[in-house]
Amino acid sequence: MTSRQIRCKKCGHWNQLNHDDQQCSNCKSPLIEVSASEVASLERRKTAGELTVKILESDAWYTVIFKKIYNAVTLVFISIIAFFLWLFAASPG
Numbered sequence: 015m016t017s018r019q020i021r022c023k024k025c026g027h028w029n030q031l032n033h034d035d036q037q038c039s040n041c042k043s044p045l046i047e048v049s050a051s052e053v054a055s056l057e058r059r060k061t062a063g064e065l066t067v068k069i070l071e072s073d074a075w076y077t078v079i080f081k082k083i084y085n086a087v088t089l090v091f092i093s094i095i096a097f098f099l100w101l102f103a104a105s106p107g
């Protein structure tokens with residue numbers, strides 16, 4: 015088995031790298047820094063498949079109503095599209 019070593023950016027201590035989210039054994043700072051844009055990109059990829067808008071606890075009442083209407087319209091729209099796709103697929107010729 016090959017072992018990887020990574021140097022701490024803060025204190026310069028060499029660490030044996032076993033997993034990606036490891037901390038420095040000397041100063042406890044994260045060895046592999048994840049940039050803010052990377053975190054945002056991961057969040058975007060996580061929610062990319064979701065068609066509905068998430069309703070948050072912190073949303074104002076009018077925002078909640080707007081989001082609920084948007085989600086309902088999206089659901090109806092997808093249902094209509096799915097129905098027509100089924101119709102074309104089921105019809106002969």
Ligand SMILES: [Zn+2]
Binds near residue numbers: 023038039040041042
């Ligand atoms: Zn360190």
